[in-house]
Amino acid sequence: MNPSEMNLLEVAKQELIRSNRDYRHPFNLMTLATIDAKTGYPQVRTVVMRHINSLLNVLFYSDSRSPKIVQIEKNNLTSIIWYHPKRKLQVRMDCIAHIVEEKSQLYKDHLLKVKHSKSVSDYNSSLAPGTELNGLEVKHRDEIHFSLIQLNPTLIDILQLSNEGHQRSLYISANEQWQESILVP
Numbered sequence: 114m115n116p117s118e119m120n121l122l123e124v125a126k127q128e129l130i131r132s133n134r135d136y137r138h139p140f141n142l143m144t145l146a147t148i149d150a151k152t153g154y155p156q157v158r159t160v161v162m163r164h165i166n167s168l169l170n171v172l173f174y175s176d177s178r179s180p181k182i183v184q185i186e187k188n189n190l191t192s193i194i195w196y197h198p199k200r201k202l203q204v205r206m207d208c209i210a211h212i213v214e215e216k217s218q219l220y221k222d223h224l225l226k227v228k229h230s231k232s233v234s235d236y237n238s239s240l241a242p243g244t245e246l247n248g249l250e251v252k253h254r255d256e257i258h259f260s261l262i263q264l265n266p267t268l269i270d271i272l273q274l275s276n277e278g279h280q281r282s283l284y285i286s287a288n289e290q291w292q293e294s295i296l297v298p
């Protein structure tokens with residue numbers, strides 16, 4: 114189908130799913146917002162999207178000691194955003210975050226992948242991410258602090274910029290369907 118005949122959710126979904134197979138796709142990086150219950154401030158950071166499925170459930174990895182994981186454990190309401198500069202497409206999702214259980218097969222599969230990659234050093238430092246160094250030396254140990262997080266969307270806000278007129282649609286999850294409202298961009 115020609116993108117001009119698709120609704121914005123179909124356009125966004127096509128790009129998101131395509132990013133699973135293309136390591137240069139701009140949607141491989143996303144900005145994740147969590148709430149820091151201690152200060153009340155939202156906290157944003159860049160993370161790598163490891164996978165997105167047809168239901169738009171997103172997976173990412175993190176050191177389990179990182180502040181974002183502590184924030185998700187206290188408050189699992191999160192928001193993620195992507196921007197595709199060439200397609201001028203912004204996709205934002207409100208999501209419920211779930212820290213995937215270590216005994217699940219999904220966790221074991223991803224942990225195995227990480228253990229056999231160079232990025233294992235992102236999860237086995239002797240000091241937790243964000244610790245003040247104060248002259249201390251960071252060593253890498255055998256113990257892995259690896260978390261797999263799944264983000265399940267509840268709301269999707271898509272903005273398509275265009276010289277012919279911007280378009281924006283909001284999708285709210287209801288009875289396992291996405292209900293569309295067309296918005297003023």
Ligand SMILES: Cc1cc2nc3c(=O)[nH]c(=O)nc-3n(C[C@H](O)[C@H](O)[C@H](O)COP(=O)(O)O)c2cc1C
Nearest residue numbers: 156158159160161173174175176179180181182243
């Ligand atoms: C390009 C890029 C990719 C990143 N990917 C991840 C990632 O996949 N997981 C992660 O935990 N942090 C990733 N980071 C680091 C985070 O942005 C952040 O600095 C760090 O995790 C600390 O976040 P926190 O203190 O809010 O937990 C990435 C940073 C950059 C610049």
